[in-house]
Amino acid sequence: MKKLLVLMSMMVLSLALVACSGGDEGESADGEKTLKVWAMGEEGKKLKDFVKDFEENNPKITVDVQAIPWGKAHDKLLTAVASGNGPDVLQIGTTWVPEFAEAGAFKDLSEYMDDYESFNKDNFFDGSVSTMKYNDQVVGVPWYVDTRVMYYRTDLLKEAGFDQAPDTWSELKDAAKKLADRGEGQYGIDIDRNDQINPFIFAWQNGYEADLANKDLNFESPEFKEAMEYYVSYFEQGLSQKEKGGDIIQGFKTGKKPIFFSGPWMIDIIQDKAPGIEGKWATAVMPKKESRTSSMGGSNLAVFHNTDKVDASLKFISYMTQVDTQLDWLETSNTLPSRTEAWEDSALKDDPMYETFGKQLEQTKPGIQTEQFERIAQELLATLEKVVVGDADLEKELEKFNKEAQELITED
Known part of the structure; x- marks a missing residue:
């Protein structure tokens, strides 16, 4: 303000x-x-x-x-x-x-x-x-x-026992575990920790809603907290790469990262830079929890x-x-x-x-419709970074984040 x-x-x-x-x-x-x-x-x-x-x-x-x-x-x-x-x-x-x-x-x-x-x-x-x-x-x-959808290697999912894209949160976690178990340096999925919309996508899928009419972001709600626990679990369990580095196109091409979420621009990029996997990959709508909501x-x-x-x-x-x-x-x-x-x-x-x-x-849903959304989203990424990389306590960090975010939207 x-x-x-x-x-x-x-x-x-x-x-x-x-x-x-x-x-x-x-x-x-x-x-x-x-x-x-x-x-x-x-x-x-x-x-x-x-x-x-x-x-x-x-x-x-x-x-x-x-x-x-x-x-x-x-x-x-x-x-x-x-x-x-x-x-x-x-x-x-x-x-x-x-x-x-x-x-x-x-x-x-x-x-x-x-x-x-x-x-x-x-x-x-x-x-x-x-x-x-x-x-x-x-x-x-x-x-x-x-919007964001799921990109996946059809051939590698089939080898892991999946004839189609994971349809639910539980199926996604199961598929990611099986794919990560292929050997050292192999992952089940790539979740881009620099993409500020990803945590909100998981939250929306779990039924989270902000209440802007009452200036309440609802980051203390069970729906939001459970979604962040689910998000963090992929890194804690070694299913998504925690460290920086590793180009997603190269990882998708080699199969090291056989699932990721991204937008329509990736179609041409994959076709151009990874022609060797033509016919071995596809797109699918987001897996469902309470909904399949994406951004x-x-x-x-x-x-x-x-x-x-x-x-x-x-x-x-x-x-x-x-x-x-x-x-x-x-x-x-x-x-x-x-x-x-x-x-x-x-x-x-x-x-x-x-x-x-x-x-x-x-x-789909757009980012939270407040002028402070960009700052809030970056604060959330920083909070999750402390948990994923710094082994901080998720519950305590979310409490701090909620307080800071609420102050942003209520300041005069």
């Missing part, structure tokens, strides 16, 4: 110097407009050429795409909010939505929702819909999505709060969230469509790898 107060103070001071993001410079005398779009990572690079079709169909709008590396995006957005000098349209990662919405970065789109069919919340997976809103405002529209990731498209090109911005977002556009974008970028209707297309429905993601996306 203190950081946001500082930002807001800076914003007030800067408004006299910077009235709006585009100003009059973005529009010519005959009504032609230049729409500034900030997009992140590889998507930003590919979007520069992709928007040409939109420009052809909207000859008075030129789209100026600035590709921003993900590593620099957060600070750049903070600066834009503080100065008021931002883009017209921006890509925003789903876990960043609460933080920047709280800072006032986005224009409320509530009054425009009925004007654009592609903005209808019924078009999207439930896990995405919750990222569209902050308090009573609509702050963005889902652009693309991702809802991806990015939304939002309108910067003080743009003077609202109509052009909305028209661009509408274009990017059309079903046909999303299927073209899938072919261009390998990112998954946010529109559920797009998943009826044969490019996704008839591909067994992508079909898995379509099923998993029906059971």
Whole structure:
């Protein structure tokens, strides 16, 4: 909150110097407009050429795409909010939505929702819909999505007595034990301890829910504690590598790490870097405890709060969230469509790898929708690190973590 107060103070001071993001410079005398779009990572690079079709169909709008590396995006957005000098349209990662919405970065789109069919919340997976809103405002529209599923070596699982992917928590633990028993240096599964969403996935599968309405993260609940015990047990029992190192693709290729959880980007990576195991691996939805819940990731498209090109911005977002556009974008970028209707297309429905993601996306949750989520998630990883690597007591460390996390969301 203190950081946001500082930002807001800076914003007030800067408004006299910077009235709006585009100003009059973005529009010519005959009504032609230049729409500034900030997009992140590889998507930003590919979007520069992709928007040409939109420009052809909207000859008075030129789209100026600035590709921003993900590593620099957060600070750049903070600066834009503080100065008021931002883009017209921006890509925003789903876990960043609460933080920047709280800072006032986005224009409320509530009054425009009925004007654009592609903005209808019924078009999207439930896990995405919750990222569209902050308090009573609509702050963005889902652009693309991702989630985590299980990648597994079908041949090695079969040798261990499993004709299909582990379907439950107990089956996963059983399979991991059998695979780890193959010999020294062999593991049953790889759980990435640097991935901040993994512990929450286990917690959601065990029935955990945060109660943000009452500012209670519920990290003291049995559902959360049991999930963390289950998570830690894979490292304590030698089923997942505790030490750093060991590339997951190499480990998957050699069979040293025959099961792992990851997103859709891994499909192309495995096919490219491990062609020798073609036909020996597959994807599956998450194993079930109380549910099969996985994470809802991806990015939304939002309108910067003080743009003077609202109509052009909305028209661009509408274009990017059309079903046909999303299927073209899938072919261009390998990112998954946010529109559920797009998943009826044969490019996704008839591909067994992508079909898995379509099923998993029906059971997802985004990161806890508080502006403090990133800090909370990193605190949890640090807590689990003390237990896994430092042999600290899990119950005591979770007590400390819960206290620190509660202070984060209740601070003035």
